Amino acid sequence: MDTKTLALLTLLFPLIGFVINGLGSRKLPKLLISVVAVLMPLASFVGTLLLFGDFNAQKELKPLSFVYYDWIAAPGILVTFSLYLDQLALLMLSFVTGVGTLIHLYSVGYMKEDEGYGKFMAYLNLFMFAMLTLVMGGNYLMMFIGWEGVGLCSFLLIGFWNKNRSYNAAAQKAFVMNRIGDLGLILGVIMIFILWNTAEYKDLPLAVDLSKNTYKIDSWQLITVALLLFIGAMGKSAQIPLYTWLPDAMAGPTPVSALIHAATMVTAGIYMVVRSNFLFSLAPTALTIVLIIALATALLAASIGIFQNDIKKVLAYSTVSQLGYMFMALGVAAYTSGMFHVVTHAFFKALLFLGAGSVIHALHHEQDIRNMGGLRKYMPVTFITFAIATLAISGIPPFAGFFSKDEILMHLYAKSPVLWGLALLGSAMTAFYMFRLFFLTFLGDFRGTEEQKHHLHESPITMTLPLMILAVLSIGGGLLNIPEIFAKGGDKLTQFLAPIYETAQKLNPDLFKPHKISHSTEYMLMGVSVAVALLSIVLAYVIFVAKKSVPKPETEQKGLAKLLANKYYVDEAYEAIIVKPIQSFSKFLGNTFEIAIDFFVEGTGQLVKFLAGLFRRLQTGTVNIYVFAIVLGAVIWIAFNWFLRK
Known part of the structure; x- marks a missing residue:
C-alpha cells in the first residue's frame, strides 16, 4: 500500500467505526459494537506506526504532503483537501491514536450497562476522526474542520446523559465558550489569507519570508494574526478567560473526560500554536502575552484545585493548570518543551482520569473524595497505577512528569528567575492538591456507606489493562527527552522536532539563542523543584493521613478557603457581567x-x-x-x- 492511501485510511478508520455503530447502535450486539469501536482507533494507531516507518525511510526527512483534490479554487487562492505529515503531526498522531485506543477499550467496561452504549461508542469514534482531521489536515481550513468537529463531539459527549438538565447546561457552556475562541481563530485564518493568499502549511513559510515582504518582526499584522490564533487556543485549551467550561465538562462520562483532557481536544490549542511557530516567533510581543496569560492560568487553576472535593474537578483544574505550563513553554519559544509536556501529560492525565473512573465505578458514581478513603485494600491495581500517575504529575523523578516539567522550569529560569519562582509555586500547589486527592481517596478509613463498602471491588480487566499500560508510559515517558546532563544525546524528541522550527530560526534567530545555564545550575533547579514537591507531599500527608483531617463542607468554609472553594466566583462574575445583561437586553428587544x-x-x-x-x-x-x-x-x-x- 502506498503512503498516500495509508494516510487517508489512517484518517478514515474512526469515521468508518462511527458510521457502523451510529447506524447500528440499536440493532447490533454489544460485542460487535465493542469490537468495531476499539478496532478502528487501533487500526489508526497501527497506520500511524507504518507512517512513521515510511517517513523515516526517506533520505531527507521532509514533510509528506498528499493532495487528494482541489477544495476551493479562486483567482489567486487555492485550498486543497490534503494531508500533511511531518514530525509534529506524527508525534501528535502517535499519542492521540495510542491513548485514544486505550480509552476506547476502557469505555467497554465502564459504559457496558448504559442504555446508550452504541451511541456513546459511535461518538467516541467520531471524536477520534475529528481530532485526526485537525492534526493531519494540510492547511488551516482543514484544521478548522477538525477543530469544529472536536467541539461538536465534546458537546455530544459532555451532555451524553441528557436527562440531567445540569449536564445539558455544561455541554452548552462548553459549546458556546469554544465558539467565542473559534471566532478569533477563523478571523486569524481569514487574515492569513488576506496577507499571504494561502493557508497551506507547505506554502505559508515561504509566503511569510520577511526578505520578500514589507513585514518586520513584531509588525502589527504579525502580532494581530498571532493573537487571533491564540484566542482560538485560549478557548480550546482552556486559558484565562475562556477556561471555565473545562471543569464543567466533568458532567460527561469519565472516559469522555479522559479523552478531552488527555489525548484530544485540549491539546489542539498547543498543537496549533506549535504548528504556527514561525508566525508566533515573528511576533515576540504576542509570545509575551501568551506567557503572561499562561502563568496566570497555571497559578489560578492550581490554587482552586487545593479546595475542590469532586475527584474529577480536582483533575479538571489540574488540567487547566498543566495547560498553563505548556503555554508558558511556548511563550518563551521552548516549543519542544511544551510538546514534551503535552506527551507526558497525555500519559499520566489519562491514567488519572481513568483511575478516577475506576473509583467512581466501584462506588456507584460517588465522586466526593470526602466520602471515600481506604480504597487501597479493595482496589490494588487502581491504587498502584493512580499512585504512579500522582507521582508523575507532581514531578517526582524518575517519572515522566519530572523530565517534562523541569525542562519547562529551566527555560523559564533562563528567561527570568521571577517566572521560575512563580511557576515553582504552581508546581508546589500541584503536588499538594494531587496528594490530598490521593490520600483522601486511597488511605485511611473508608468514609462511604455500608452498602458501598459491601460492593467494593477492583474494576474489570477491560478497565485495569489500560491503567497498567498507561502506568508504564507514565514511568518511562521521560525517556523521550532526557537532559544532556543525564545522557549525552538523550534528547531524542528535541532532535526529532528540530526541523519544525528551521523557518522560525532563520527569520528570527535572536529568539532561539541557546541558554547558557551551567550543569551545576541545572542540578540546583532540579533539586529545588523536587524538594518543593516533596515538602508539599509531606504537608499533605501530615494533614490528611497523620491528623486524619477531612475537608469541611463548603457552607462551613471561611476566608481564603471559601474563596478558593467557590473558584474565585468567576462563574458568578461572568453570570452577572455578561449573561444577565445579555438576557435583559434580549428581553428589552423582545418587548x-x-x-x-x-x-x-x-x-x-x-x-x-x-x-x-x-x-x-x-x-x-x-x-x-x-x-x-x-x-x-x-x-x-x-x-x-x-x-x-x-
Whole structure:
C-alpha cells in the first residue's frame, strides 16, 4: 500500500467505526459494537506506526504532503483537501491514536450497562476522526474542520446523559465558550489569507519570508494574526478567560473526560500554536502575552484545585493548570518543551482520569473524595497505577512528569528567575492538591456507606489493562527527552522536532539563542523543584493521613478557603457581567422591537387577508354576473377612451 492511501485510511478508520455503530447502535450486539469501536482507533494507531516507518525511510526527512483534490479554487487562492505529515503531526498522531485506543477499550467496561452504549461508542469514534482531521489536515481550513468537529463531539459527549438538565447546561457552556475562541481563530485564518493568499502549511513559510515582504518582526499584522490564533487556543485549551467550561465538562462520562483532557481536544490549542511557530516567533510581543496569560492560568487553576472535593474537578483544574505550563513553554519559544509536556501529560492525565473512573465505578458514581478513603485494600491495581500517575504529575523523578516539567522550569529560569519562582509555586500547589486527592481517596478509613463498602471491588480487566499500560508510559515517558546532563544525546524528541522550527530560526534567530545555564545550575533547579514537591507531599500527608483531617463542607468554609472553594466566583462574575445583561437586553428587544416588527409583519398579513376577503365576494360562480361584469368593464373602458380623445 502506498503512503498516500495509508494516510487517508489512517484518517478514515474512526469515521468508518462511527458510521457502523451510529447506524447500528440499536440493532447490533454489544460485542460487535465493542469490537468495531476499539478496532478502528487501533487500526489508526497501527497506520500511524507504518507512517512513521515510511517517513523515516526517506533520505531527507521532509514533510509528506498528499493532495487528494482541489477544495476551493479562486483567482489567486487555492485550498486543497490534503494531508500533511511531518514530525509534529506524527508525534501528535502517535499519542492521540495510542491513548485514544486505550480509552476506547476502557469505555467497554465502564459504559457496558448504559442504555446508550452504541451511541456513546459511535461518538467516541467520531471524536477520534475529528481530532485526526485537525492534526493531519494540510492547511488551516482543514484544521478548522477538525477543530469544529472536536467541539461538536465534546458537546455530544459532555451532555451524553441528557436527562440531567445540569449536564445539558455544561455541554452548552462548553459549546458556546469554544465558539467565542473559534471566532478569533477563523478571523486569524481569514487574515492569513488576506496577507499571504494561502493557508497551506507547505506554502505559508515561504509566503511569510520577511526578505520578500514589507513585514518586520513584531509588525502589527504579525502580532494581530498571532493573537487571533491564540484566542482560538485560549478557548480550546482552556486559558484565562475562556477556561471555565473545562471543569464543567466533568458532567460527561469519565472516559469522555479522559479523552478531552488527555489525548484530544485540549491539546489542539498547543498543537496549533506549535504548528504556527514561525508566525508566533515573528511576533515576540504576542509570545509575551501568551506567557503572561499562561502563568496566570497555571497559578489560578492550581490554587482552586487545593479546595475542590469532586475527584474529577480536582483533575479538571489540574488540567487547566498543566495547560498553563505548556503555554508558558511556548511563550518563551521552548516549543519542544511544551510538546514534551503535552506527551507526558497525555500519559499520566489519562491514567488519572481513568483511575478516577475506576473509583467512581466501584462506588456507584460517588465522586466526593470526602466520602471515600481506604480504597487501597479493595482496589490494588487502581491504587498502584493512580499512585504512579500522582507521582508523575507532581514531578517526582524518575517519572515522566519530572523530565517534562523541569525542562519547562529551566527555560523559564533562563528567561527570568521571577517566572521560575512563580511557576515553582504552581508546581508546589500541584503536588499538594494531587496528594490530598490521593490520600483522601486511597488511605485511611473508608468514609462511604455500608452498602458501598459491601460492593467494593477492583474494576474489570477491560478497565485495569489500560491503567497498567498507561502506568508504564507514565514511568518511562521521560525517556523521550532526557537532559544532556543525564545522557549525552538523550534528547531524542528535541532532535526529532528540530526541523519544525528551521523557518522560525532563520527569520528570527535572536529568539532561539541557546541558554547558557551551567550543569551545576541545572542540578540546583532540579533539586529545588523536587524538594518543593516533596515538602508539599509531606504537608499533605501530615494533614490528611497523620491528623486524619477531612475537608469541611463548603457552607462551613471561611476566608481564603471559601474563596478558593467557590473558584474565585468567576462563574458568578461572568453570570452577572455578561449573561444577565445579555438576557435583559434580549428581553428589552423582545418587548419593544419584536412587538413593533410583529405589528408590521402581522399587520401586512392581516391587511392582505382583509382585502382578499373583500375581493373574494366577487367570485360568485354565476356565469350571468361574470358576463355582465365583462360587458360593464368594456363599456367603462370605451367611455374612458372617448373622454380622453376629447
